Amino acid sequence: MLQLKRIYKVFHEGTPDEKIALQNIHLTLRKGDFVTVIGSNGAGKSTLMNVISGVLFPDEGTIWIDGQDVTMMPEYIRSRYIGRVFQDPMAGTAPNMTIEENLAMAYTRNQKRTLRRGVTKKRRDEFRELLSTLHLGLENRLQAKVGLLSGGERQALSLLMATFTEPAILLLDEHTAALDPARAELITNLTKEIVERYRLTTLMITHHMQQAIDLGNRLIMMDKGQIILEVDENEKKRLTVEKLLAEFQRIRGEQLVSDRAVLS
């Protein structure tokens, strides 16, 4: 489904600010895999997402989606196959457009946009049905501008927009990090539900170790641009936060201060 081979990415190459963001990354996601990605700040998690989605192009290496080489495919073409939800709840929706208009834009993501009406009656019924699965009452506010929604509601809408066209890959970039605990839990549950419903192949970045352990069937840990730990399906069932931290210390031999802070 998604395959990365020997990916390298260096920022500011040849200057004193040179930073190796990704180093020899190999990663394969089979269909239906739900992989959580953890790692401290600057580990290269977001760069990995950006390379997969086409915001950045790798210096070396190849990326395949469904057997197709997409390494140099521009972002706007690639995003037909990739659904994304960003950390910032404001990033995934257009605030001055209505809920139904936002959904209509997501609806046409994997087809050619034409001069047909964006929101037809038939689509509106479909949108209403989709929104009712969020249990937020948004199905009664189709004509409300998205800017009027709360952060949690906007993120739920973003999640729906990223997924209902059943993209080949779903990328979640710390999409619950900017929400309060109650909203974050709501979005986490919705994520679980939606990924299961559409059986989406998912890659999720998170800072929250417990969330990384609870969700998905595989886990990878990144540090300094490398994947330093891969946990497969069977191991992951027995994984705890303590084991994960111990593992990290064993590999890196240093205290993981920032992630301890997150846990407490």
Add this chain to the structure above:
Amino acid sequence: MTAMTGAVESGLIYAIVALGVYLSFRILDFPDLTVDGSFVTGAAVAATLIVNGDDPFMATCLALFVGFAAGCMTGLLHTAGKINPLLSGILMMIALYSINLRIMGRSNVPLLNQKTVFTTIQEWGTTCGLDSAAAKTWGILLSMTLLALLFKWFTDWFLQTEIGLAIRATGDNPRMIRSLSANTNLLIVFGLGLSNAMVAFSGALVAQYGGFADVGMGIGMIIIGLASVIIGEAVFGTKTIARATLAVIGGAIMYRIVVSLALRVQFLETGDVKLITACIVILALVVPQMARQQKEKKRKEEKRRNRAQVMAVAATGKGEADVAVKKDL
């Protein structure tokens, strides 16, 4: 009265410029200064063709396409050339100045005694049994109203289509619409093309209405368009797209009326129009801000006064309570 109908007539013609400016400024969030040049380009193309004896309707429609090309160029400068939006517009505006001179061959093309769109409409009116003056006034008023509404209807329709929604999202949240597989660069180029097509079309009509095309007739056109958009939005509101486009047309007419009223003041001359325009735009931008600040200040003062009152009441209440306690003892 004639001055008023004149103001409304030109308001309706310039409303098409305002709709174009609305597309670039408001929908695409792209401050496009190409307008000053493309307006003249439309006028130059139409005037030159008409003087050559071509059909005025065809000439006006051709101006539409030339304007589209000019807008696309600005879009390409910005997207492919990665030049800042303001600068792309200014560069295109300067380039168009020379191109306009080339099209016209000189700096001014008079259209007196030429067959224009408006003389044709007037002819239709007289064949319908109106006298010449009435045919001119009512013919222009009616046809320009229909035309302005046609452009409004087109804009409303277009911005509801799948492509139109993507263009609106490009102005609203480009990152999001890229993640929904839209080529924002293409959409910006197309949107600016459309915007300048309207502006050039309006330029072609203005040349025929005023009886000449002049290389300097576009100076400040962007500000006139912006003034119309801002006035319209302030007066009529922007709740939906259909409402906003209607507001823009209304704003264009109101702007013309304000200018014609201002010019009646004794010491103001025709040359002061641009100064008046600048003042209108400045006022329209500053006054709502000041009003908001004033309102906020008032609200805070009120709050403070209420709190002071509550505190005073509490204090006296406490005093009495103390008395009661003492009595109990």
